[in-house]
Every structure is written in C-alpha cells, then in structure tokens.
Amino acid sequence: MRTVKDLPGPAAAPLVGNALQFRRDRLAFLTTCAREHGDAVAFRIGPAALVLLSHPDAVRELLTARQHEVSKGPVLQRARAVLGDGLLTSEGETHRHDRRLLQAAFSRQRVTRYAQEMVDVAADRTASWVPGRALDLHAETVRTTLTVAGRTLFGTRLDDDVALVSAALREVLSVYGLLMLPAARVLLRLPPARRRVRRGTAALDALTARLIAERAEGRGTGDDLLSVLLESTDRRHARDQVVTMLLAGHETTANALAFAGHLLATHPAVQDRVAGEVLGVCGAGGRPSVEDLGRLPLTRATLAEALRLYPPSWAMGRQAQVPTQVGDVEVPTGTVLLASQWVLHRDPRWWPEPGTFDPGRFLTPAPDRPRFAFFPFGGGTRQCIGEAFAWTEGVLTLATILARWRLLAVPGRELTLDPLLTLRPRDGVWIVPAPREAV
Numbered sequence: 001m002r003t004v005k006d007l008p009g010p011a012a013a014p015l016v017g018n019a020l021q022f023r024r025d026r027l028a029f030l031t032t033c034a035r036e037h038g039d040a041v042a043f044r045i046g047p048a049a050l051v052l053l054s055h056p057d058a059v060r061e062l063l064t065a066r067q068h069e070v071s072k073g074p075v076l077q078r079a080r081a082v083l084g085d086g087l088l089t090s091e092g093e094t095h096r097h098d099r100r101l102l103q104a105a106f107s108r109q110r111v112t113r114y115a116q117e118m119v120d121v122a123a124d125r126t127a128s129w130v131p132g133r134a135l136d137l138h139a140e141t142v143r144t145t146l147t148v149a150g151r152t153l154f155g156t157r158l159d160d161d162v163a164l165v166s167a168a169l170r171e172v173l174s175v176y177g178l179l180m181l182p183a184a185r186v187l188l189r190l191p192p193a194r195r196r197v198r199r200g201t202a203a204l205d206a207l208t209a210r211l212i213a214e215r216a217e218g219r220g221t222g223d224d225l226l227s228v229l230l231e232s233t234d235r236r237h238a239r240d241q242v243v244t245m246l247l248a249g250h251e252t253t254a255n256a257l258a259f260a261g262h263l264l265a266t267h268p269a270v271q272d273r274v275a276g277e278v279l280g281v282c283g284a285g286g287r288p289s290v291e292d293l294g295r296l297p298l299t300r301a302t303l304a305e306a307l308r309l310y311p312p313s314w315a316m317g318r319q320a321q322v323p324t325q326v327g328d329v330e331v332p333t334g335t336v337l338l339a340s341q342w343v344l345h346r347d348p349r350w351w352p353e354p355g356t357f358d359p360g361r362f363l364t365p366a367p368d369r370p371r372f373a374f375f376p377f378g379g380g381t382r383q384c385i386g387e388a389f390a391w392t393e394g395v396l397t398l399a400t401i402l403a404r405w406r407l408l409a410v411p412g413r414e415l416t417l418d419p420l421l422t423l424r425p426r427d428g429v430w431i432v433p434a435p436r437e438a439v
C-alpha cells in the first residue's frame, strides 16, 4: 500500500506547488504527469493535494466502487454559485431523488420522440449556409443544440436567446481560470470576478423565470422536463435544474459536433466514406430519421472518435469525504482525485497511434481494451444522464449536415483548444461549406 506522499510527481515550487505549470497548459501538464510519472501521480495546487489517476481500472474504481466516499471536485463545488443544487452539482439524497425524477425525460423512448425535432432544427440551420462562404461551425452547432434543448426539454423556442445564453456562459466560464487557483475562494469574491458571475447568472435567471412563467400561463407541452420540475419541486430548485440542463445539455454536444466537423474537414478521404454512408441512407439533401440510426455505424464511429480525441469533458474531479483507497493508494480525506479523459483517450497502451483520426477503431469490438479507456460520459451513478440524447442528436445532426454539405478546411485557421469547464475551441471551428451535389 502507498500513501499520497509516496507517489511520484512533478517538482513543485514553494507555496504555489504546480499551479503555474498547470495554468500554462492544462492538457500538456496532465499528459506529461501521466507519461513521465505513471498511473498514480501526486501534485499540488497551492495547499491542495491532487492525485491524477491514469489507469482505466483506477478510474473505474473511483467512479463506481468508491463513488459514495467521494464528492464532486472543487471546480464543480464552486460552480454551485451558478448551477445551485442542479443535477450536475448536487450530492447525496438530493441527487438520488432528482436523478430518479428526471430520468424519464432522458429515457430511450423519450429521446426517440425528440429525434425529429433534432433533425428539423439542424436541417433548417444548415439550409441558411452559403456555398463557398466560410463559417464558424462551432457557433452553428451551439445555436443548433441550444435550440434543440429548448424545444425538446422545455417546449419553448430559445432561437432568439442563443446570444444571451452564450454570453452568460462566457461570463460564467471566464472565471474558470480562477477556479483552479489556490486562492480561488478569495479571488472569486473580488469585484471583477463577482461582477462577471453575477451578470451571467442574472441573465440565466431572467431566462429561466421567463420559461417558468410561460409554462404557468399554460404555454408549451405538458409532459416535458419543465412540467416534471414544476410539478415536483419548488421554484428555486426548478431554476437550478433548468440552468443546469440548459448549460450541460447543449455546450458539450455542440463542442463534440464542431470537433467532428473539424476532423472531417481536415481528413477529406474519411469524410467521403462517412458521407457515402449518409447518402446511402437518406440521399443528397435528405433528412435522416431515428429509424436510420442503426444504418449509420460509421457516422456514429466518427462521433465516438471525435469524443476520444477531443473529449468535451476532459477531466473529472472527485474529493475524498472520508479516508479511502484507490488501487494501492491510501487517500486521506480532502484529497482531490482526477481522472482525465484527455489523458486516457490518448494513451498508446489502449489506442494504437493515439493521435490518428480513425473512426474505424470503433467499428470492431476491442475485447482487450478496458471499459474506462474511453469514458466521455463519465461513469457510475453520476454518469451523464443525457448520453442517449447526445448520441442521437450527435449522429442525426452530423448526418443531416453531411447529406447536404461537404465540409472544407480553411487554410491557415488552425484549431486551438480551450480547456475550461468543457474542452472547447478557442477561436471557433472554421470551415467552408460546399454543396454535396456540386462536388
């Protein structure tokens, strides 16, 4: 058995520990930790002790066997300032109760009912693209997924609120850099950060209040998520769940779709194969349906490969609430345990040529690959409630785009990554759309 003090790790500076290295390049820092120091690495951010777990068996143990001994990590704990007691941030009995309550809105049957809306929104959005004119695919997918979340989960049109939600999200995310600093608690209380969070939160609160008021006036459908919330919880709690679903329900899928588009635009031969599958199913300019999902295995594999290479949830934190143990490591109360999708999804032990974009690796079973070598949606009781929603929306939206458009890369516009609460493109994902039948 080892203690945290026995674990190898990068050299730490006095007081700040590894905070500066981490801040400089979070993805590179975690990758270097794992590749140079092994599957359990200790480092410090200020006084906080962190352990990076990079073996799939340890990640499984953390997210399943040990799930009742840990809480969410400090970043999500602090995100409660915005998300309140929503499903992503709540703990214990509140979480168990709410998860049961909300599960029905995300069942396979329900998601199947949402599918038509997902295709229609994507088709309408992409119909306005101009052949040959460069566009930011990320901005487009954000708009699409937010519109879908509004219509399916809340029975409302958020089409005109996209700018508002995106701006609120930006305000809230802008303080993420602070969340990971040792003095986060103090820094977040200082006026500039407080103002930004307050502005973003106020905008989201106003939007949520409007959705709830519309429903109270009898507008919208009666059996969606919003109705369930209003019937079963008080307004304050309903507000927390709505804000959580608005943010968790669109950003991640939008990022995944944008990354998939980037990969296809920069790998035209792969794109031709995926488009071939799509055209075989619904024809040029056609709209796929939920019944087609089983006939789009390569499209689904493409999304999976995008989630592997650019996981929107790039690292997950947990904090030990009692003394516990993961693998052969004794973990004292308060220690933060990290499992990084970015690190595990690019580990050459499980992924030959990990940097290569090859959707084919998801087409055949890989019995030797451990389950938690790939965990874009987390695991255990906190596994993403929206996973089926995300796969359905992701595959159908990608197919709808490819049925109509060929995505061409824009020379000189490289992809840069911004690992905040989610992994997102820093300056958009620029592509030029060309009509499918014209190529």
Ligand code: HEM
Pocket: 072, 087, 088, 089, 099, 149, 244, 245, 248, 249, 250, 252, 253, 256, 311, 312, 313, 316, 317, 375, 376, 377, 378, 379, 381, 382, 383, 384, 385, 386, 387, 389, 390
């Ligand atoms: C590609 C898209 C998505 C990815 C990669 C993703 C990823 C994740 C991950 C990794 C978690 C676990 C976080 C943790 O344990 O700390 C999570 C939780 C969650 N996700 Fe997703 N998600 C996606 C789409 C969605 C969608 C579409 C929705 C809703 C419509 C959603 C709502 C949630 C909620 C509410 C939770 C908290 C669940 C709980 O703790 O019980 N997500 N997601």
